[in-house]
Structures are given as C-alpha cells and as structure tokens.
Amino acid sequence: MASKITKQQVEEALKTVIEPELKKDLITLNFIRNIKISGNNVSFTIMLTTPACPMKDVLEDESTAAIRTHIPEAGDIDIHFDSEVRSDSRISEKLQLPIKNIVAVSSGKGGVGKTTVAANIAVCLAQDGARTGILDADIYGPNMPLLMGAAGPPSQKGGKLVPVRAHGVELMSMGFLIPEAEALVWRGPMLHNAISQLFSEVLWSELDYLVVDLPPGTGDAQLSLAQLVPLTGGIVVTGPQKIALSDARRGITAFNRLGVPLLGVVENMSGEVFGRGGGATLAKEFGIDLLGIIDLHPDMPKETDEGKPFVTTHPDHAISKEFFKISRAIAGKISVIDFTDHR
Ligand SMILES: Nc1ncnc2c1ncn2[C@@H]1O[C@H](COP(=O)(O)OP(=O)(O)OP(=O)(O)O)[C@@H](O)[C@H]1O
Ligand SMILES: [Mg+2]
Structure with missing residues (x-):
C-alpha cells in the first residue's frame, strides 16, 4: 500500500529550494502557504515578494524538481502564486x-x-x-x-x-x-x-x-x-x-x-x-x-x-x-x- 504523503515531507522537500536573491530556503522565508495533499497529489502556494517577480519560473521549476526528488510517489504537483509587496x-x-x-x-x-x-x-x-x-x-x-x-x-x-x-x-x-x-x-x-x-x-x-x-x-x-x-x-x-x-x-x-x-x-x-x-x-x-x-x-x-x-x-x-x-x-x-x- 502506498504510504500517504505528509505535509512535513512537502516542507522538507521545499526546504531544499533556495530563493536565489534572498539566499534562504522557501520554508525559512515563510514563502510556502496552503499546502494541500489529496491522494498522491500535492498543491501549495508560493508567496512572492512581488507579482513582477523575475524568479517566478525558476522557483516553480525548482520546487517541482525538489518534490519529485524527495517524494518520488508524488502525483500531480499544482503550484499557485500569490504576492505581497513589501514597503519602503x-x-x-x-x-x-x-x-x-x-x-x-x-x-x-x-x-x-x-x-x-x-x-x-x-x-x-x-x-x-x-x-x-x-x-x-x-x-x-x-x-x-x-x-x-x-x-x-x-x-x-x-x-x-x-x-x-x-x-x-x-x-x-x-x-x-x-x-x-x-x-x-x-x-x-x-x-x-x-x-x-x-x-x-x-x-x-x-x-x-x-x-x-x-x-x-x-x-x-x-x-x-x-x-x-x-x-x-x-x-x-x-x-x-x-x-x-x-x-x-x-x-x-x-x-x-x-x-x-x-x-x-x-x-x-x-x-x-x-x-x-x-x-x-x-x-x-x-x-x-x-x-x-x-x-x-x-x-x-x-x-x-x-x-x-x-x-x-x-x-x-x-x-x-x-x-x-x-x-x-x-x-x-x-x-x-x-x-x-x-x-
Ligand atoms: N527605443 C526607441 N526607439 C525609437 N524612438 C524612441 C525610443 N525611445 C524613445 N524614442 C523617441 O525619442 C523621443 C524622446 O523620447 P522621450 O520623450 O521618452 O525622451 P526623454 O528622455 O523623456 O526626453 P526629455 O528629456 O525631453 O524628457 C520620442 O519621440 C520617443 O518616441
Ligand atoms: Mg521626458
């Protein structure tokens, strides 16, 4: 029987994804929200610091790759984006x-x-x-x-x-x-x-x-x-x-x-x-x-x-x-x- 994927596994996988400019991982940065697991399918939201983020595609690709590597049994990976622009x-x-x-x-x-x-x-x-x-x-x-x-x-x-x-x-x-x-x-x-x-x-x-x-x-x-x-x-x-x-x-x-x-x-x-x-x-x-x-x-x-x-x-x-x-x-x-x- 396939083991159930846990939220913790997803977090551990995403901890290996480093935001290239801030040089910290997505979990430490608190950029990952709303992790949902349904069967073997995983979905979550990446909270960007700007909707005009130059790193959006890189983060999507690397997050997908990290889940595939760390959780080989994962099925569909559905990544959403949201953003919150910080202030001067x-x-x-x-x-x-x-x-x-x-x-x-x-x-x-x-x-x-x-x-x-x-x-x-x-x-x-x-x-x-x-x-x-x-x-x-x-x-x-x-x-x-x-x-x-x-x-x-x-x-x-x-x-x-x-x-x-x-x-x-x-x-x-x-x-x-x-x-x-x-x-x-x-x-x-x-x-x-x-x-x-x-x-x-x-x-x-x-x-x-x-x-x-x-x-x-x-x-x-x-x-x-x-x-x-x-x-x-x-x-x-x-x-x-x-x-x-x-x-x-x-x-x-x-x-x-x-x-x-x-x-x-x-x-x-x-x-x-x-x-x-x-x-x-x-x-x-x-x-x-x-x-x-x-x-x-x-x-x-x-x-x-x-x-x-x-x-x-x-x-x-x-x-x-x-x-x-x-x-x-x-x-x-x-x-x-x-x-x-x-x-
Ligand atoms: N890449 C470009 N290719 C062709 N024409 C351009 C290009 N960039 C600007 N122009 C044209 O050059 C002219 C001057 O552009 P613009 O008004 O943006 O310059 P500016 O630096 O703001 O000028 P100013 O110092 O008067 O404020 C305009 O007619 C504009 O359409
Ligand atoms: Mg001008």
Missing part, C-alpha cells in the same frame, strides 16, 4: 502616503527616452499585477500624459486631485498642476513647492510602485524630490553612444550623493543607427547592473505621441520582452532592498 516603510512614516515603493527614473541628458522607458516599465509592472502609478515630475516638459494617452485634467475629491488612469496605471503630472510656460522661469523654492504638491495635494491610491519621471539634468528637481520623499531606488537611462555618457555619469553620481540605491542602468535607442555599448560601459564603470537594452524602433515615436506605450501595441515583440525583463529586475531588486531593510 520610510514613505508612510515620513509622508503618510499609501505608497510602498518609489522608483526615480533619471537620465542626465535630455531626449534619451527616459519618459518612454518610464511609461513602458510602469505598464509592465501593472500588467504583471502590481498596483502602479506614474508621477510626471518633469516641470520643463511634462509629456507623460501624452505618452500614456491620458489628457486630464484630473477630477477633485475632498480638495485633492485624483490621478487619472491609463493602461492600468494611475498618473499625476506636473502638467496638470501648472501651465507649462510658467515652470520655465521657476527657481529652487517654487520648484520644491510644486514637487511637494504632487504628494501633498494628490489622492494617491495604495500603490506597490510609484515610478517618477524626472526632468533631464541632475539639478534642483532630483534634489527636491529626494529631500521630500524617501526614494527606494533609482534607475538611469542612457543612450548607446559611449561618447555621450558624461551626462548619464552625472545622473548616477547624483543618486549616489543623495544616498538613493542605484538599481541599474537602461540603454535605450540601441542598434545599428546609434551603436551599442553605452549601458554596459556605465554598468562596468560604476559596478551597477545593466538592467536591459532597448533597441531603436521606428514605430515608437509615432505610437508614443498617440498615447500607446510600445508594450501595449507590440506585446510579443522582443523589445516588449526586454521591457518586462527590466521591470521585473527592478521589482526584484526593490524586494531585496525592502526585505533586507537596513536603511
């Missing part, structure tokens, strides 16, 4: 905002595709099931509403502005608050106040990730933002040309100086026209990760102006897969930072 607790402590993590996207140089990258990353996070927002803090050219096809103006509730929604993401833009021409003459304190309003006067929902699109350059806006809200991490977008890297270097240095953990660099507009390799050069120079490389694509400018992020129009394209790789790498790195919190 400094955000709620300092600002009483219901936002778990804030990621700032910077470039140093203008026009490298920072807004395009920020928009696509945010849409990827949302499509993976994370509650995601975009804050367009680009005072000089707040064009995120255009890219996301969300014109505004936002409605109001209880004296606060309600973010608009597009492509599963909620969005608030500096462009909704102030006429563009006005911002051009702003200096330090006015800028600081305006960025402050994007938090104090906006009714943000409970968000797992807020992606902030910063204005080009590494001046007052970065500083104001970092002074106003704790930034969980920063990413820097660069072009592919090695000769044009000095601006991105300044972006990286600014994050370092502000004590913002650098999640990595994204190379955009890569390919035959502008070359390749800028991102790799920066990553090596600063010892940070190259999160991904986005090629130049002829459809992007037109579709972007029509409010259609690339990942929504070309979901199966290699570039979209790369955007997902980047967004999952960001989510994974944030999980590790929040999990091993020594801020």
